[in-house]
Structure formats: structure tokens, C-alpha cells
Amino acid sequence: MSSNSPAELKFDIGHVLFIDIVGYSKLLLAEQSNQMQTLREIVRGTEQFKKAEAEGKLLRLPTGDGGALVFRNSLEAPVLCALEISKALKSYPELKVRMGIHSGPVNEITDLNEQANIAGVGINMAQRVMDCGDAGHILLSKRVADDLEHYPQWRSHLSDLGECEVKHGTRVSVVNLYTDDAGNCAAPQKFSKQTAAVTPTDSVHRRHSKFSLIAGAALVFATVIAVGWWTNWPHKNVAGNRNAGEGAAGLSTPATPNSQVLGGARPFIPEKSIAVLPFDNLSRDPDNAYFCEGVQDEILTRLAKVADLKVISRTSTQHFKSSPENLPQIAQQLGVANILEGNVQKSNDQVRVNVQLINAQTDAHLWADIYDRKLTDLFAVESEIAKSIADTLQAKLTGSEKAAMSKRPTEDPEAYQLYLKGRFFWNKRTGADLKRAIDYFNQAISKDPNYALAYSGLADSYLLLSVYGADSPRNSIPQAKAAAKKALELDNALPEAHASWGRILAGYDFAFDQAIAEFERAIELNPNYATARHWFSNTALVARGDFDRAIAEGKRSVELDPLSMINHADLGNTYFYARRYDEAVSATRKAIEIEPRSHIAHYDLGEIFQKMGQLDAALDEYKKAVELDDDPQALALLGQAYARAGKRNEAEQILAHLIEEGKTRYVSAYNLALMYLGLGEKEHALDALERAYSEGAGNDIYCIRVDPMLDELRGNPRFEALAEKIVPAREFHASMMTNE
Numbered sequence: 001m002s003s004n005s006p007a008e009l010k011f012d013i014g015h016v017l018f019i020d021i022v023g024y025s026k027l028l029l030a031e032q033s034n035q036m037q038t039l040r041e042i043v044r045g046t047e048q049f050k051k052a053e054a055e056g057k058l059l060r061l062p063t064g065d066g067g068a069l070v071f072r073n074s075l076e077a078p079v080l081c082a083l084e085i086s087k088a089l090k091s092y093p094e095l096k097v098r099m100g101i102h103s104g105p106v107n108e109i110t111d112l113n114e115q116a117n118i119a120g121v122g123i124n125m126a127q128r129v130m131d132c133g134d135a136g137h138i139l140l141s142k143r144v145a146d147d148l149e150h151y152p153q154w155r156s157h158l159s160d161l162g163e164c165e166v167k168h169g170t171r172v173s174v175v176n177l178y179t180d181d182a183g184n185c186a187a188p189q190k191f192s193k194q195t196a197a198v199t200p201t202d203s204v205h206r207r208h209s210k211f212s213l214i215a216g217a218a219l220v221f222a223t224v225i226a227v228g229w230w231t232n233w234p235h236k237n238v239a240g241n242r243n244a245g246e247g248a249a250g251l252s253t254p255a256t257p258n259s260q261v262l263g264g265a266r267p268f269i270p271e272k273s274i275a276v277l278p279f280d281n282l283s284r285d286p287d288n289a290y291f292c293e294g295v296q297d298e299i300l301t302r303l304a305k306v307a308d309l310k311v312i313s314r315t316s317t318q319h320f321k322s323s324p325e326n327l328p329q330i331a332q333q334l335g336v337a338n339i340l341e342g343n344v345q346k347s348n349d350q351v352r353v354n355v356q357l358i359n360a361q362t363d364a365h366l367w368a369d370i371y372d373r374k375l376t377d378l379f380a381v382e383s384e385i386a387k388s389i390a391d392t393l394q395a396k397l398t399g400s401e402k403a404a405m406s407k408r409p410t411e412d413p414e415a416y417q418l419y420l421k422g423r424f425f426w427n428k429r430t431g432a433d434l435k436r437a438i439d440y441f442n443q444a445i446s447k448d449p450n451y452a453l454a455y456s457g458l459a460d461s462y463l464l465l466s467v468y469g470a471d472s473p474r475n476s477i478p479q480a481k482a483a484a485k486k487a488l489e490l491d492n493a494l495p496e497a498h499a500s501w502g503r504i505l506a507g508y509d510f511a512f513d514q515a516i517a518e519f520e521r522a523i524e525l526n527p528n529y530a531t532a533r534h535w536f537s538n539t540a541l542v543a544r545g546d547f548d549r550a551i552a553e554g555k556r557s558v559e560l561d562p563l564s565m566i567n568h569a570d571l572g573n574t575y576f577y578a579r580r581y582d583e584a585v586s587a588t589r590k591a592i593e594i595e596p597r598s599h600i601a602h603y604d605l606g607e608i609f610q611k612m613g614q615l616d617a618a619l620d621e622y623k624k625a626v627e628l629d630d631d632p633q634a635l636a637l638l639g640q641a642y643a644r645a646g647k648r649n650e651a652e653q654i655l656a657h658l659i660e661e662g663k664t665r666y667v668s669a670y671n672l673a674l675m676y677l678g679l680g681e682k683e684h685a686l687d688a689l690e691r692a693y694s695e696g697a698g699n700d701i702y703c704i705r706v707d708p709m710l711d712e713l714r715g716n717p718r719f720e721a722l723a724e725k726i727v728p729a730r731e732f733h734a735s736m737m738t739n740e
Helices: 029-045 047-054 076-089 121-131 142-148 152-157 286-304 327-334 375-392 399-406 413-426 431-447 452-465 473-490 495-509 512-525 530-543 547-560 565-577 581-594 599-611 615-628 632-644 648-661 669-678 682-694 708-713 717-726
Strands: 009-021 066-071 097-110 116-119 138-141 158-165 171-177 236-238 273-276 338-347 350-359 364-374
Touching: 009 029, 009 076, 009 121, 029 047, 029 076, 047 066, 047 076, 066 076, 066 121, 076 097, 076 138, 076 142, 076 171, 097 121, 097 142, 097 350, 121 138, 121 171, 138 142, 142 158, 142 171, 142 364, 152 158, 273 286, 273 327, 286 338, 286 375, 286 399, 286 413, 327 338, 350 375, 364 375, 375 399, 375 413, 413 431, 413 452, 431 452, 452 473, 452 495, 473 495, 495 512, 495 530, 512 530, 530 547, 530 565, 547 565, 565 581, 565 599, 581 599, 599 615, 599 632, 599 708, 615 632, 632 648, 632 669, 648 669, 669 682, 669 708, 682 708, 682 717
Parallel strands: 097 138, 116 236, 273 338
Antiparallel strands: 009 066, 009 097, 097 116, 138 171, 158 171, 338 350, 350 364
16 A cells, blocks of 8 residues: 555444444443453453554553454454353343454545544444344444455354344345354344354355455544444544444435336346445545546446446446445346455555455455545556456456557546536436536636547537427537537547437437437447447437347346436337337336436336327326426427327317427427327428427437327328438338337
């Protein structure tokens, strides 16, 4: 580890021994005092405690009803200390103590006033492991047991207990440690409903771990305020691992999408697959959240360029927190075998990045490291991390992939930070946030006029403005084109820019051959770029009726971004265009499971129900969409459904409202066409579609050949003439579509 880190940054991997007096709160005050004093004397009297303290490898904060000891000298130190404590406690049968051991990140951030914030998942997990036990138990996390098995003398003393449910409904894998004269060989009460206790000779499935090679690092001797320990220590408090709103030590389990999102038979999970979870922001400035997201995103982006790896998109990983306790469940939801977790601490021009690569199936550490660098070296760090992960997973790298992973997008660190802020707001996907993103991307470009990624971000922002009702395509798309072209001029090997250009060509210029070439190039450069596959599926391929390939690409986008609402919704939309309505319902329902408040998914489902002849069910979905958002398309779909249900007055009121609203905000003429069709006014509907074409509303009409909502116009000469302008018959896979 580098020695040039800022004085106030104190973060490392610690071997944590958590100790608790069972039933402490029920004791009389005098009994509490006596038992705590006895426990202190026992702990201080152990050889491991005295040795670590003498070597300057242990700090102690002796108050409360227990505590956490964090060792840096060896993995065995907390284990040996726990055994010593357990043996000594046999002379004090009234003193009921349980212990838990885990190796993981702990951190201490000291400010100028010598005050410290203490946190870390290593401490949190040790407490959780301990919570699974009863009096006398010495429980280890599965990770510690995996690493400890490298020492032959311990193998006969490890008994795998399996999973234990702890706070917030999460589960941890624990192993019982006991000898003839220490520990508790009985199964803890929390496992009473399971089978009989496993004997020490039973095998414990393990993998070799590289984690122990770096675990002898600096220590923190800490606690968790949530259980009321060490409360009298001056100047100490427990800091959250994430932003305000989570538990004091980041222990809260995030609301995760319904497990049925990926329901059905368990899919095959390739060994060379990985998800990069959100990195914790350990900096005191919460505004640095964007910086942490940027580091995570850069590592993910570099990994995604390796064709031999399956890398999950950031959209899906953002549903989870860093260092979660239910890794196997998360990995199953994301369809990966491995998880990268970590945290970032930024102070002035210094940055510290800590990462751990974990096999989620075995809970074994595969690789971990800590990087202390100047901010200007951050790109090199991200590249090193990505290469180390690829090597650890034995991924094959081509020369071009190695070069892509090492590329520095800009030499200006300030421009890079502005770009990260731009992507931070771009990912929020609202009209207001897209405009903020545009401002940051422009600032980044002003710092570095040759920053291709910033131009790509600018193109993506302008591309989405009209989709989110923030501008008309006539105003926004020319700016998107200019930015995308500039990005490609600066870096023709930038997959994001090729995907953006493909989306523009297909959705607005109707240049489908060129669009297909751009999407294919984007996927060649980044096989894991889910957005490229998503846009490819739902624009160029759908427009030309190439449904087999469109569905294949849509499914692949969902595999790479399994918790993306829009990817599932647009896969459902592709099935809808292909008239495969049952599959369309299934995919769209998954989108709603991921994001129940998505008005887009609800009106998509309404369209499917309508074409299935279930108008009442369609009306219900359209009403939900209108309640969730004031999107003109949702209102238009509701209006045309009212008309078809015989509620003409309600429909005409909605039509009048849309026409009036179009005077002050962008309302696509396609929406008016839907209204006129519902009212039976086909000529007016054709007028509206022709107007949509002239106004550049390509995003609404590029699928004119396959859109089931326009089937009533098929065969009309005016409609066919317009369709020919958008998708010439010679380019259309007519055999792929069956009209109703």
C-alpha cells in the first residue's frame, strides 16, 4: 500500500473480533459494572491482546457491554484471542459471552480536531455473525473460515452451520469454531429448526483466497452505536457508509426488486461474469457521491469491453448498496458468479480506492487491493483494477481490448469530474436533470475541447430531451447529431458515440442500414453495452420487421441489465410489434415489478390489452399511467380508449386539452393521430401522422410499418405513401409480421 496517503484518511482491511455480554441489559447496575470489569481484565490478559498492543497493532475503547477488537498482525490473531477469552471465562460461569469474527473493510476518518468517524462493513459483519450465536459461541463468517482453512491446525475445529437470518431479513453464512476446552459445540438457537449440528469433521466447501495476502493492514478498534457500545469514548462516533438516510453504519438492507423479476427456471450463470456494485462514499462531503459513481462506472466500462466477460450494466447494480450481506441472492438476481464491491475516499487531490472481488457462490475472496493515488492517477487505478479482475477471472484479452482498458479519456482531472457530474444527472432521466447534465458536459468540453466522452454524453442528453418532454425534436436532435459527430471525430472507437449515432440514424433519419452498422460497431467495441443492444433491438430491427433478431438483442440487453425497467418494457414493446401478445404481457409485467410507478410500462401494458380485445383492462392501465405522469402520450391513449368504449365526450375533452397544451409544450402529432383514430376520423389521423413526419417526430413513427395501433390505416394510399418514406418496402421484412 502506498505511504503517501493524506493524514486524515485511515482505511484498511481489519480482522475483527466482536464481543458481547449476553443478557447485559437485564442485569442490575452493580452486576453490569462487575461483569464488564471482569471481561476487560480477561481480554487485557490474553497473550494476543498484549502482543498486538505492544506492537502498536491494537487500539482499545473499553466501555459499554462488549466491544470490537481489530487486529492487523494476522488472520489468526482474533481467533487465538477468542479462544483465550473462552478458556478464561470457564472460571466465571456467571459471565455469558458470545463472539463473532470477520475480516473486512474498516475505516477511521480523522479531522483537524482529532475527532474520528468510525465505520466499516468489516465491523458490521462481525457483529452480525456474533448475533447468530448464543453464550459461549465463537462464530466465524464464511469468508474467515475459507481463509482460515489454509492453516491445517484449524480444519478439524470448523463446523459449517449454514445460513443465519439476521436483522433486516438478510442472511449470513457462519461457521462454528470450538475445541475441547473452548467455544460452544451446540448449534445456536437460531439454527434449531435446521438439521443437527454439523460435526467438526464434516467438510466445509471452500475456495482458495488471495484476500489474506493484503489483510495485514492498518487497524481500527471500533464499535457500532446502534447497540450502545463504547459510548463513553471521547471524540468517537460511528459514521454511515452511505449518504444520509441509511443506518448509522450502513447496515440497512436496500429495497430490492421483486425476486420474481427474474422468475422461472434459474438461468445458466457463466463463471466469467461480474457485477460492480455501487461504491461507498467515505468522504465527508456528500457531494462526492457523483465521484464514487464515476469510479464504479469507469471500472465497469473498462471491464465491459472484454468480450470474454459478462458484465452487468450500472442501471441494474444501482439497486443495491456496496458490501451487502446477501451476496448470493444479489448475484442470482443479476445472473453473475462474481461481485466487485468497494469504496472511495477523496480529499483534495488525493483519492483512495478499496476493492474486493468475491465469488458470490462460495463467498470466497478472489482478490482485493487498496490504492492510494493522486487524483491525476485515477484513470491508471481504474485500469489496473479492471485488468486485475480480468486476470483473476482468467478472461482472454485481445490486444485491442487491453488498449481500450488502458485508455485515458482526458488529461484534465477537472474536466473528468465535470463529466462525472453530467453522467450523474443524465442517469436520473428527467427533463430538468437532463438539462443539468447538458450544462456539466458543456463545462467539461470547455475544459478539454478534445474530450470525446463529454461530447457523447452531450449527444445522449439532447437525444433524450424530447423523449422526456423537455424540448421538441426539431430543436434537440440537430444538437444531438452535432455532439455525436464530434465525439466520433475525436474517437472513432468510442462505443457510446456509435450507439448514440445509431439511435439518431434509426429513430430520426430513418437510415436503417447505416444505423445497423453503427449499432454493430458499438457492440463490437463493447459487447456488454446493454444500451446499444436495447436501442438496436427497439429501433432499426423493429422498424424493418426483423423480429427474430430484434427479440434476441432485446433479450441480451435484459441479461446485461436485468433490473432495467426500460429494457424490459421495450422488450415487451418488441413482442407487441411482433404480435406476440402473451410474451409482451410477461415482459411488460416484469418492467412494472421493477418499477411499479413507471407510467411508460403501464401504458405499454394498456396497448397490449387493447389489441388482445381486453379494453376494460387497457383503460385501467391507461388511467394508472395518467395518474403517474402528465405525459401527453398516456393521455392520448386514454382518450382513444374512451372513444372506443363509447365515451365520446370524455375523448373529445382530452383531444381539446392536448391541442391546447400543444401551444405551450411539445405534444407529438402522433398522439393526436391516436386520438383521431379512436374517434373514427381517419383523414384527420393521416393529417396528424404527416405532420409528425414533417416536424421530425421520428421517434414516434419510425415503427410505422409494424405499429399495431395504426393497423386501421393499412392499405390507405396516403398511409402507405408515408410508410414508404420512412421504411421502404424493399427494406421491410414483411414475412416477419402477420397482421390482425
